[in-house]
Amino acid sequence: MKGWVNKLLETHPVPAIWVGNSVQGLDEAYLRRFDMVIEVKRPRLDARRRMVEEFFGTQALPEAARRLLVQDARLAPAHLERMAAVLQALAPASAADKAQAVRVLHNQAVRGILSPPDTDALEAPIRYRPDCVTADVDLAQVMDGLRDVRAGRFCLYGPPGTGKSAWARHVADQVGRTLLVRRASDLLNPFVGGTEQRIRGAFDAAEREEAVLLIDEADSFLRDRRRAHASWEVTQVNELLTAMERFEGIFIATTNLMDDLDEASLRRFDCKIRFGYLTAAQCRQLLDEALVSLKAPPEVDPLTAQRLARLDRLTPGDFAMVVRQLRLRGGVPDAVTLVERLAAEMALKRKAEPREGGVRMMRYACAS
Numbered sequence: 574m575k576g577w578v579n580k581l582l583e584t585h586p587v588p589a590i591w592v593g594n595s596v597q598g599l600d601e602a603y604l605r606r607f608d609m610v611i612e613v614k615r616p617r618l619d620a621r622r623r624m625v626e627e628f629f630g631t632q633a634l635p636e637a638a639r640r641l642l643v644q645d646a647r648l649a650p651a652h653l654e655r656m657a658a659v660l661q662a663l664a665p666a667s668a669a670d671k672a673q674a675v676r677v678l679h680n681q682a683v684r685g686i687l688s689p690p691d692t693d694a695l696e697a698p699i700r701y702r703p704d705c706v707t708a709d710v711d712l713a714q715v716m717d718g719l720r721d722v723r724a725g726r727f728c729l730y731g732p733p734g735t736g737k738s739a740w741a742r743h744v745a746d747q748v749g750r751t752l753l754v755r756r757a758s759d760l761l762n763p764f765v766g767g768t769e770q771r772i773r774g775a776f777d778a779a780e781r782e783e784a785v786l787l788i789d790e791a792d793s794f795l796r797d798r799r800r801a802h803a804s805w806e807v808t809q810v811n812e813l814l815t816a817m818e819r820f821e822g823i824f825i826a827t828t829n830l831m832d833d834l835d836e837a838s839l840r841r842f843d844c845k846i847r848f849g850y851l852t853a854a855q856c857r858q859l860l861d862e863a864l865v866s867l868k869a870p871p872e873v874d875p876l877t878a879q880r881l882a883r884l885d886r887l888t889p890g891d892f893a894m895v896v897r898q899l900r901l902r903g904g905v906p907d908a909v910t911l912v913e914r915l916a917a918e919m920a921l922k923r924k925a926e927p928r929e930g931g932v933r934m935m936r937y938a939c940a941s
């Protein structure tokens with residue numbers, strides 16, 4: 574069989590074009606006999622915007638639906654063309670029905686795609702505000718530098734919900750690139766060398782697409798090698814460090830466990846940025862945003878404002894979660910209800926945080 578295919582490729586009397594979805598399963602002897610092997614890459618972000626405008630231009634898509642289609646780099650032009658035709662045939666009456674129809678069509682289109690989604694399709698309950706993020710560096714200044722250089726390696730750390738992943742999405746939007754998101758569930762593989770191959774593949778994909786690469790909870794792959802119990806724990810860290818060094822785009826890693834990272838990884842990050850809890854002024858701004866999102870009365874009485882100002886460990890994630898909670902409960906909440914729910918979330922957070930002395934004792938016991 575192999576000899577027959579080789580002879581066919583070498584002696585075929587007329588020009589022929591062979592089409593496939595992947596060359597990974599082809600014998601190298603076959604590939605050498607093609608005069609040209611051309612990879613048709615997935616459309617970049619700006620091209621996907623033009624395609625969505627072309628296919629859906631007359632249908633007035635809601636902004637959330639348009640963003641879902643533009644941001645998902647897995648969608649091929651054929652997917653978008655079919656979705657537009659079906660949507661036009663359905664002719665939804667309202668914007669909400671149209672948005673729901675797009676979500677259903679999108680889910681059906683990607684059901685047979687094995688690669689993980691590049692971004693989160695879930696719409697944020699409140700809009701992202703760069704001025705409502707607390708960090709130990711001037712993020713606006715960093716953003717100005719990224720627009721010029723379009724390259725950098727960032728480690729974002731801090732408590733959960735402080736806006737680390739959201740800032741990565743903001744970066745991708747500001748530089749006009751797709752955000753490629755990879756988590757432990759996307760990269761971990763039970764076979765020897767499989768995780769390393771997926772890590773390398775994530776960086777290769779980001780390089781091909783000129784995308785911003787975000788590895789969420791990167792401590793899963795960058796733990797201190799001195800604490801490793803198996804060889805594969807070391808090789809995973811080595812692979813990620815090597816990939817970071819040769820990557821020429823924008824790479825962002827997030828973690829809630831900064832102390833557990835390998836020291837060599839810290840030297841490879843251009844910027845290590847700590848995200849913290851919101852200030853009282855930022856909390857008030859996000860309270861107003863939450864009230865708008867819930868279509869609640871905008872009034873905030875002085876007593877409620879004072880109570881909000883005393884909540885010193887709130888994050889943007891807390892506001893988003895409370896908005897989702899209140900939407901599930903139905904009705905029209907007010908500022909008092911919102912602040913009560915925020916206070917309850919912060920109380921749970923305090924209970925979940927271990928005492929500092931306990932942390933030190935546990936670390937000492939592990940070290941000894």
